[in-house]
Structures are given as C-alpha cells and as structure tokens.
Amino acid sequence: MAFYVAQFLTGLASAASLFLVASGLSIIFGVTRIVNFAHGAFYMLGAYVAFTLTEYFSGAFGFWGGIVAAALAVATLGVLVEIVLLRRIYHAPELFQLLATFGLTLMVEDLVVLIWGPSDLLGRRAPGFKGAVDFFGQSLPSYDLFLIVLGPAVLGILWLLFQRTRWGVLVRAATQDRDMVAALGVNQKWLFTSVFAVGVFLAALGGALQIPRDAVNHAMDLRIIVDVFVVVVIGGLGSIFGAFVAAVLVSELNAFGILIFPKISIILVFLVMAVVLIVRPWGLFGKREAPARRTPGLTVNPWRPLTSAERLAVCIALLAAAALPVIGGNYAVTVGSEIAIFVIFAISLHFLMAVGGLASFGHAAYFGLGAYGVAFLAKMAGLPMIACLLLGPLLGCLGAAVFGFFAVQLSGVYFAMLTLAFAQIVWSVAFQWVEVTGGDNGILGVWPERWASSPSHFYWLSLGIAALAAAGLRILVFSPFGFALRAMRDSPLRSEAVGINGKRVQWTAFVISGTVAGVAGALFAYLKGSVFPDNLGIPLSVDALVMVLLGGVETVSGGIVGAIVYKALNIWLVSQTDLSKLVLGGFIVLIVVAFPKGIVGTLEMIRHRHGGGSSEASSETRLMGSRIETAE
Known part of the structure; x- marks a missing residue:
C-alpha cells in the first residue's frame, strides 16, 4: 500500500x-x-x-x-x-x-x-x-x-x-x-x-x-505540449480549476497506467480526452461559448472551373514534372516521389478543410494506417504490390469511418482536438502493440516489386496517382456532393432546412479525406521500405496543416502548391544547413505575416486586383448566389 x-x-x-x-x-x-x-x-x-x-x-x-x-x-x-x-x-x-x-x-x-x-x-x-x-x-x-x-x-x-x-x-x-x-x-x-x-x-x-x-x-517542448493540450481540453477552456483537476487526472493516469494497464498505458489519457469531448465538448469545468460571429473576409470565395488556358498550363506542368527522371538523377527523382506523395496527403486534408470547413489536427492517423495496411498485406499476407496499393488504404478508410462518426458531431476547436485524441490513440496502439506492429522497431522490408523498384518508375507511379487524386477531389468539389458540403460549411441551419443531412455529408467527406490520406501512406511505405509509429505522429499532422495553410486554404490548388514548396524547402534546407528548422520557421512566420492568405491565395488576390477575374468566375459567383438565395 x-x-x-x-x-x-x-x-x-x-x-x-x-x-x-x-x-x-x-x-x-x-x-x-x-x-x-x-x-x-x-x-x-x-x-x-x-x-x-x-x-x-x-x-x-x-x-x-x-x-x-x-x-x-x-x-x-x-x-x-x-x-x-x-x-x-x-x-x-x-x-x-x-x-x-x-x-x-x-x-x-x-x-x-x-x-x-x-x-x-x-x-x-x-x-x-x-x-x-x-x-x-x-x-x-x-x-x-x-x-x-x-x-x-x-x-x-x-x-x-x-x-x-x-x-x-x-x-x-x-x-x-x-x-x-x-x-x-x-x-x-x-x-x-x-x-x-x-x-x-x-x-x-x-x-x-x-x-x-x-x-x-x-x-522538451513537444514532449509537454501534447499533455498540456489534453489537460486544457479535459478541464475546459479558460477554467483554471479545470486545468488543475485535469492535470492531476492526467498525471495520475500516467503514474498508475504503466503499473495497472501496461499494454495500454499511453492510450489512457487520450481515451479519457476522447470520452470527455464526446460527452461534454466544452470540458469538465468549461462553459458553453457564445455563438461565434463570422469575420468578414474569412469565408472561402466561390470556386470556378479551370479556363482553357489554365487547363493547358496544368497539362504543361504535368508533362514537365513527368520529365524529371530524364533531366535529374536518382536523388532528385526520389525527392520528387516524396513530394508527390505529400501532395496527395496535403490535398486530402485541404479538401476536408477548404470544402468542409473541418480542420483536423490528427490527419496523420489515416496516412499511417494506410502505410500499416500495406505493410500487413505485403509482409503477413504476401499479396502483390498492386493488391496492397488497392487494399492497404482501406485501413485508413476504416479508421476515418469510425473516428469521423464521432468527430463530425463536434465543430471548431473541439473537432480538431478530438481528431488529435484519436490520432494519438492510434499512435499509442502502434507503439505498444509490438507483436503486430513491431513497436518502435517498425515493420521493415516493404519494398516495391521489380516493375516499380527503379526510382524513375516509382516516381511516375506516385506522380500519376497524385494527378488522379487531385482530379478526383476537384470533381467532387464541383459535384452536388461538393455543393452540399460547402453549404454545410457556410450555413448549417439553412442547409438542414433545405433537406441536407449535414452530419452524413461531413462524415462522408471525412471518410473520403482519410482514404486519400491512406493512399499517400501506402505509397510512402513502399518509398521508404518500412513503416514506423512516427508515420502516425503529431509532427506529421502538423506538417499537413502547414502545407495547406502555406499554400492557401481559401483556394483549390493551395494544398498542391503548399506541399511542393514546404517539402522541397524542408528537404533542401536539411541538406544545406544544420539550422534548417530556424530558416524554415522564419520562412513560415514571414509567409503568415506578409501573405496571410497563403501563396496561392495571395497570387489570386493580386491577379483579381489587376482585373484578372474571368467570365467563368463571374458565372460561378452568380450560380452560387442564386443557390444561396434559393436556400434562404
């Protein structure tokens, strides 16, 4: 005793x-x-x-x-x-x-x-x-x-x-x-x-x-910040007494979890956080906030289809990207494959954030589940690469379906924190279930088959899948489903008044986003030849957020541009200086202060100021205006 x-x-x-x-x-x-x-x-x-x-x-x-x-x-x-x-x-x-x-x-x-x-x-x-x-x-x-x-x-x-x-x-x-x-x-x-x-x-x-x-x-910073977020969410935002009670609860769970529940000791605090968010989203001692007022200029402007000139530019860009193995060496091609994979990852989150208005802080969970899905099928079931790439992302789809059902019941920061809790639960399972996942040692030897083993062939595979993912998500944006999702983002009450099942639409978008992230994770497993719990970690989720915000969340192509710029800059800085984080962090701060709409958003704003808006944009705006008036 x-x-x-x-x-x-x-x-x-x-x-x-x-x-x-x-x-x-x-x-x-x-x-x-x-x-x-x-x-x-x-x-x-x-x-x-x-x-x-x-x-x-x-x-x-x-x-x-x-x-x-x-x-x-x-x-x-x-x-x-x-x-x-x-x-x-x-x-x-x-x-x-x-x-x-x-x-x-x-x-x-x-x-x-x-x-x-x-x-x-x-x-x-x-x-x-x-x-x-x-x-x-x-x-x-x-x-x-x-x-x-x-x-x-x-x-x-x-x-x-x-x-x-x-x-x-x-x-x-x-x-x-x-x-x-x-x-x-x-x-x-x-x-x-x-x-x-x-x-x-x-x-x-x-x-x-x-x-x-x-x-x-x-x-020390990353080690403490996760527990701090858990404490703040459990206790209730703005509640000092709630923070004290939650700090005691989390610390005691950490102290006794390893003794009583050694197999799930890391999961305990995140399970408690998830339960609290589902039952009482504003925390144990928090209070319901006043209804948020919409800030002018923060709503996403109606999007427009690509003009003929823009379609031609996209085709030229894809052809130029496809020519990389011809003009670059194996290192450049491998870097290109990684960038293409993270483009898929970024656009999956961008779709959820920009179209659905749902900011996930734990999107790496579905990326990592896709990677583990491929590893399980390749190493344990011995399936061929094509079958693994088709079936592996379904594990990410399953995770998104389960977690998304609970997450879409919330909104704003509570939605974000619940996705973070679910992601940490998945990471904890991967880290502690050593018999299946290998724990911190990971699963090794997940290599592509001969037809995709050369850097150039794998690059073309990654680039092709990235192009298909981007095209598919863009089609969804302009589909009836996309309009319904955007309506829920802008006015949930009006949307439900005209017969839109808002939660079902948001849940479907969450599942689609998680599945696409799982595709990125599946390709990443083959690129690296291994899968580790870090593929599910918070730093990777933050990287996805940075890519989306850097490119511009109020744009269609922001996720693509943000992923290319962030990942290329990150890889280049690591090879050039020991202070890569200092330079990259300074660049991110500069972008936020000077270009708060992101890279693509700023370029579009400059173009519109100089009369660059197209007739298609105007027609799209009129179309959205008529839809809104009809809804009202």
Missing part, C-alpha cells in the same frame, strides 16, 4: 508543473483563441534560462531567484512575440495563428541547440530540498513534496487574481465573449498582451521548476 501511495504522490508532483503550463495555455487560448503551439517552446526556454541563471549566476540571483528571474525573462520575450508577431495576425484566420506559432516553435528548437548545444543539461538540486523523506519504507524526494504544496498554492493565487481583481473579471469575460468585452470599451490589444504575458510566465515557471527533476533538452 505504501508503494501505491508513494506513486500517487509522485503523480501529484508531476501534476504541479503540468498545471502551471496548462493553466497558462488555457488562459491564452480562452481569451485570444490562439492555438499556441509555441507554448511548449516557452516551457523549454524557461528550463534553459533557469539552468543558466542557477548554474552560472547563482551568486547574483540564487537558486530561487534564478527560477523566478528565468520565468520573468521568458515572459518578457513572450510579450515581444505577441506585440511584434501575434498582434499583426489577430484578425487572420485562427489556423494561420497556429501556423505562425508552429514556425516560432521550429525557430526556438534550433536556437536552443545553437546557444546551449545538443547535449542534455543536468541542473543542480534545489537548496533545502536535496534529500528524501522516508514514507513507510518508500523514499520520496523532498522536492516532490514541495511541488505538491506549490500546485494548490498557485491555484489559490490565480483564483484570487481572476476573482478579486478587475483585470481578472475582464479576462473571464473575454473567455466567454470577446466581442461583448470590446463593445464595452475595453482595449483588447493590451488585454491580450497582458494575458499572453501571464500565460508565458506560468509556462516558463513550470519549465524552470523542472530542472532539479529532469535533464534539460531540446525535445
């Missing part, structure tokens, strides 16, 4: 730091509506700066002074980021803000390696808490007991701040209805800045307090 009590107390100690980071993210997201992927980077910076101040400037600050000074320094940096970067894009679509913070995360990852080096850093013990306390034969670190007390103390301070101060009242009001707060004359600009500063301070403090417990390393 003493062992389990000690394990429980260890979980409480971990919950303290998790609560600090999660409460900061909950405050920021609740008020500014920014899905701040950089929050983990601020946590990591807090740990690195605290290590430097306590190790090399202990005479000036002392240990505890160094911890607080590190949090204040990173909070100051957060204020600069908010003023210089985020303040410029508050009126941009929320997903572009996600893209900007992701670019910032990439930059920070390389900067910490450049400044502090790639090796893990071991911080010193906290003065006064260097020993352990004997608990019925179990040794508990005294520092863990300090953290157990610190968690409720910080919760109490935050409660007083938000319940007994005017600033706290404004923050709570903005969490529920930002527009009403603005209508009352509150300066949202500085309210957002102060909220961001407090949130970053809490994240940095959580990181700084970890240096006596864990080694400081440049992977």
Whole structure:
C-alpha cells in the first residue's frame, strides 16, 4: 500500500508543473483563441534560462531567484512575440495563428541547440530540498513534496487574481465573449498582451521548476505540449480549476497506467480526452461559448472551373514534372516521389478543410494506417504490390469511418482536438502493440516489386496517382456532393432546412479525406521500405496543416502548391544547413505575416486586383448566389 501511495504522490508532483503550463495555455487560448503551439517552446526556454541563471549566476540571483528571474525573462520575450508577431495576425484566420506559432516553435528548437548545444543539461538540486523523506519504507524526494504544496498554492493565487481583481473579471469575460468585452470599451490589444504575458510566465515557471527533476533538452517542448493540450481540453477552456483537476487526472493516469494497464498505458489519457469531448465538448469545468460571429473576409470565395488556358498550363506542368527522371538523377527523382506523395496527403486534408470547413489536427492517423495496411498485406499476407496499393488504404478508410462518426458531431476547436485524441490513440496502439506492429522497431522490408523498384518508375507511379487524386477531389468539389458540403460549411441551419443531412455529408467527406490520406501512406511505405509509429505522429499532422495553410486554404490548388514548396524547402534546407528548422520557421512566420492568405491565395488576390477575374468566375459567383438565395 505504501508503494501505491508513494506513486500517487509522485503523480501529484508531476501534476504541479503540468498545471502551471496548462493553466497558462488555457488562459491564452480562452481569451485570444490562439492555438499556441509555441507554448511548449516557452516551457523549454524557461528550463534553459533557469539552468543558466542557477548554474552560472547563482551568486547574483540564487537558486530561487534564478527560477523566478528565468520565468520573468521568458515572459518578457513572450510579450515581444505577441506585440511584434501575434498582434499583426489577430484578425487572420485562427489556423494561420497556429501556423505562425508552429514556425516560432521550429525557430526556438534550433536556437536552443545553437546557444546551449545538443547535449542534455543536468541542473543542480534545489537548496533545502536535496534529500528524501522516508514514507513507510518508500523514499520520496523532498522536492516532490514541495511541488505538491506549490500546485494548490498557485491555484489559490490565480483564483484570487481572476476573482478579486478587475483585470481578472475582464479576462473571464473575454473567455466567454470577446466581442461583448470590446463593445464595452475595453482595449483588447493590451488585454491580450497582458494575458499572453501571464500565460508565458506560468509556462516558463513550470519549465524552470523542472530542472532539479529532469535533464534539460531540446525535445522538451513537444514532449509537454501534447499533455498540456489534453489537460486544457479535459478541464475546459479558460477554467483554471479545470486545468488543475485535469492535470492531476492526467498525471495520475500516467503514474498508475504503466503499473495497472501496461499494454495500454499511453492510450489512457487520450481515451479519457476522447470520452470527455464526446460527452461534454466544452470540458469538465468549461462553459458553453457564445455563438461565434463570422469575420468578414474569412469565408472561402466561390470556386470556378479551370479556363482553357489554365487547363493547358496544368497539362504543361504535368508533362514537365513527368520529365524529371530524364533531366535529374536518382536523388532528385526520389525527392520528387516524396513530394508527390505529400501532395496527395496535403490535398486530402485541404479538401476536408477548404470544402468542409473541418480542420483536423490528427490527419496523420489515416496516412499511417494506410502505410500499416500495406505493410500487413505485403509482409503477413504476401499479396502483390498492386493488391496492397488497392487494399492497404482501406485501413485508413476504416479508421476515418469510425473516428469521423464521432468527430463530425463536434465543430471548431473541439473537432480538431478530438481528431488529435484519436490520432494519438492510434499512435499509442502502434507503439505498444509490438507483436503486430513491431513497436518502435517498425515493420521493415516493404519494398516495391521489380516493375516499380527503379526510382524513375516509382516516381511516375506516385506522380500519376497524385494527378488522379487531385482530379478526383476537384470533381467532387464541383459535384452536388461538393455543393452540399460547402453549404454545410457556410450555413448549417439553412442547409438542414433545405433537406441536407449535414452530419452524413461531413462524415462522408471525412471518410473520403482519410482514404486519400491512406493512399499517400501506402505509397510512402513502399518509398521508404518500412513503416514506423512516427508515420502516425503529431509532427506529421502538423506538417499537413502547414502545407495547406502555406499554400492557401481559401483556394483549390493551395494544398498542391503548399506541399511542393514546404517539402522541397524542408528537404533542401536539411541538406544545406544544420539550422534548417530556424530558416524554415522564419520562412513560415514571414509567409503568415506578409501573405496571410497563403501563396496561392495571395497570387489570386493580386491577379483579381489587376482585373484578372474571368467570365467563368463571374458565372460561378452568380450560380452560387442564386443557390444561396434559393436556400434562404
């Protein structure tokens, strides 16, 4: 019994730091509506700066002074980021803000390696808490007991701040209805800045307090951000008490899961998150938000069919791409195959986001399921390559059908977070079910047959499938199904009033999108000759989001262009510099600030300003206008 009590107390100690980071993210997201992927980077910076101040400037600050000074320094940096970067894009679509913070995360990852080096850093013990306390034969670190007390103390301070101060009242009001707060004359600009500063301070403090417990390393940001998102969603957006309860719940599941349910220990927290989102989407202690108001300029403009000149340009581009094996070497052809595969992956998500208005944060699940489907059929059933390519993506289709049924019941950020939870569940199964998936060792030897084994032949295969996928999805866009899906995106109530079964249409779109992603995963398995759990991971899902947003979510071809630019730039930078993430992140931030509509969206906007609109575009606009008037 003493062992389990000690394990429980260890979980409480971990919950303290998790609560600090999660409460900061909950405050920021609740008020500014920014899905701040950089929050983990601020946590990591807090740990690195605290290590430097306590190790090399202990005479000036002392240990505890160094911890607080590190949090204040990173909070100051957060204020600069908010003023210089985020303040410029508050009126941009929320997903572009996600893209900007992701670019910032990439930059920070390389900067910490450049400044502090790639090796893990071991911080010193906290003065006064260097020993352990004997608990019925179990040794508990005294520092863990300090953290157990610190968690409720910080919760109490935050409660007083938000319940007994005017600033706290404004923050709570903005969490529920930002527009009403603005209508009352509150300066949202500085309210957002102060909220961001407090949130970053809490994240940095959580990181700084970890240096006596864990080694400081440049992977801390991604390790913490997943758990933080889980805590925020379970607890409820904007709820500090909810973040505290959820942090304890998640930490205890992590502490006891490995003991009680070793086979599914990693899945537990995501199962809880999925159940909470399905039963109570706004979290255990969250509140229903005020109805979202449509921001002018964010709706996707009616699309138009290709003109004759554009069809000719597409044919020329395909012929030029097909000629790559003639003018390039094997390396260039292999890179071309990878880009073609990621074009398929990107357009599958782009279809769901642009036409359906559904932003999936876990789209890699169906990419990875397609890859595993091919691996199972090729290695275990011994089927030929053609059969594997036809049947393997069906595993992605099955996953999308099951997960999509629950996901489309939600909308907005709750839909996105549920897709993230499902993706992490699939990743956890692949990682822990070693007997079937090989676990972290993966499934090796998934090589194409002789007819497709040469780089040029595989490239032509990938390019052909990419062209067919793009053409098929474009046909769907202009089909009656596509019009119904776009109607659900723009006005669910009106759509259902004219007889459209909205949830069924969205579920069908989800299944189509997941199946196409599975096709990309199937080709990727043959390209790499192996399948690993990383093919299902969050970084790959984020890559897909970046490709779509980079190209332009308000366009038809944005996914294609975004995938080509992002993947080609990523591969080229890795071969040219050790600071590829820094350069790529800076490029992403520049695109978001300078071209918030994406590459293709910006080019189309410039063309229309110079009178480039076509008669077909006008006719398409009139057609959509008549449809909307009929619906109304």
